[in-house]
Amino acid sequence: MLKKQPFYTLQRTLTVALVTAWITIIAAIxxxxxxxxxxxxxRIKQLEADVRELQKLKSEFETFKALTxxxxxxxxxxxxxxxxxxxxxxxxxxxxxx
Numbered sequence: 001m002l003k004k005q006p007f008y009t010l011q012r013t014l015t016v017a018l019v020t021a022w023i024t025i026i027a028a029i030x031x032x033x034x035x036x037x038x039x040x041x042x043r044i045k046q047l048e049a050d051v052r053e054l055q056k057l058k059s060e061f062e063t064f065k066a067l068t069x070x071x072x073x074x075x076x077x078x079x080x081x082x083x084x085x086x087x088x089x090x091x092x093x094x095x096x097x098x
Contacts (some may be wrong), residue, residue, distance in 0.1 A: 078097035082089045092098045 021090050078092045082092060084097065089098060
């Protein structure tokens with residue numbers, strides 16, 4: 001006569017495997033989108049930091065551009081002054097306008 005013990009052991013093993021598989025599937029359904037969402041949030045934070053840095057650099061560039069234009073205007077005025085008064089040429093060279 002066949003013993004029922006191996007059948008019950010096999011049934012219990014299959015039940016545990018099936019329950020484990022379902023737990024894994026449910027956990028994957030819940031956890032994977034969370035992990036992707038977290039990665040997306042971190043990437044967005046990094047992009048926002050990069051945008052702030054670019055805005056800061058743009059602001060600094062605009063300031064530099066304005067200063068450069070001002071210096072060019074001063075140099076042009078200095079050239080005109082030197083044409084009128086050549087004795088000031090050395091002084092203007094000393095301060096860097098010529």
